Amino acid sequence: xxxxxxxxxxxxxxxxxxxxxxxxxxxxxxxxxxxxxxxxxxxxxxxxxxxxxxxxxxxxxxxxxxxxxxxxxxxxxxxxxxxxxxxxxxxxxxxxxxxxxxxxxxxxxxxxx
Amino acid sequence: xxxxxxxxxxxxxxxxxxxxxxxxxxxxxxxxxxxxxxxxxxxxxxxxxxxxxxxxxxxxxxxxxxxxxxxxxxxxxxxxxxxxxxxxxxxxxxxxxxxxxxxxxxxxxxxx
Numbered sequence: 223x224x225x226x227x228x229x230x231x232x233x234x235x236x237x238x239x240x241x242x243x244x245x246x247x248x249x250x251x252x253x254x255x256x257x258x259x260x261x262x263x264x265x266x267x268x269x270x271x272x273x274x275x276x277x278x279x280x281x282x283x284x285x286x287x288x289x290x291x292x293x294x295x296x297x298x299x300x301x302x303x304x305x306x307x308x309x310x311x312x313x314x315x316x317x318x319x320x321x322x323x324x325x326x327x328x329x330x331x332x333x334x335x
Numbered sequence: 336x337x338x339x340x341x342x343x344x345x346x347x348x349x350x351x352x353x354x355x356x357x358x359x360x361x362x363x364x365x366x367x368x369x370x371x372x373x374x375x376x377x378x379x380x381x382x383x384x385x386x387x388x389x390x391x392x393x394x395x396x397x398x399x400x401x402x403x404x405x406x407x408x409x410x411x412x413x414x415x416x417x418x419x420x421x422x423x424x425x426x427x428x429x430x431x432x433x434x435x436x437x438x439x440x441x442x443x444x445x446x447x
Contacts, residue, residue, distance in 0.1 A: 257437075262343075262439065263439055264339070264423065264436075264437035264438050264439045264440060265379070265423070265425075265435075265437040266437075267434055267435070270434065280434065312378055312379070321367075321384065322367045322384075322427055322435075323369065323381055323384055324369075324381070324435060325381065326371075326378040326379050326380070327378060328377070328378050329377075329378050
């Protein structure tokens with residue numbers, strides 16, 4: 223199993239550009255999550271999904287959109303990128319069981335200039 | 336605002352010593368508690384989960400939970416230089432367990 227994979231690893235965007243961060247998991251996990259991590263800060267939840275076709279906002283959803291058409295994929299869309307979106311983005315997934323243990327992908331480092 | 340608090344550190348210990356990392360949380364309804372290890376430039380890695388009061392041991396790691404005091408800790412015995420990393424405490428915030436709140440992390444430095 224590859225676990226949780228993310229692409230790209232690095233990206234530089236100009237202000238106002240858009241992009242999609244890809245996330246795929248091969249563990250048949252129901253739940254998937256997107257977090258951002260700013261330097262010296264904890265992870266903040268952007269969006270999450272409890273299954274295909276179901277998504278919900280986390281703590282910091284503004285400026286982002288998500289979709290979940292399959293169990294495996296959970297892309298994060300940035301529209302009209304702003305410097306405040308410069309961050310490291312992590313995708314995570316977990317089983318729908320009582321453990322709630324989340325497993326993280328390697329991350330995407332995004333810079334908006 | 337639900338919060339998880341950790342001392343940012345750095346916590347410095349010599350090789351072979353016990354490292355003690357602490358975490359407090361504000362939501363009395365939290366049911367599940369986790370410790371993640373994050374090396375610089377890498378993603379968080381789950382190292383311990385704990386769900387009931389008391390101690391849970393896994394190798395050199397022991398997690399301790401006290402729900403009455405809203406306190407979680409992680410002990411690392413026989414600390415090694417490879418344990419040098421940032422340790423993130425995370426707790427669930429809803430009954431569905433669908434959301435984790437993370438602390439800002441404690442940086443541990445183990446000197447040889």
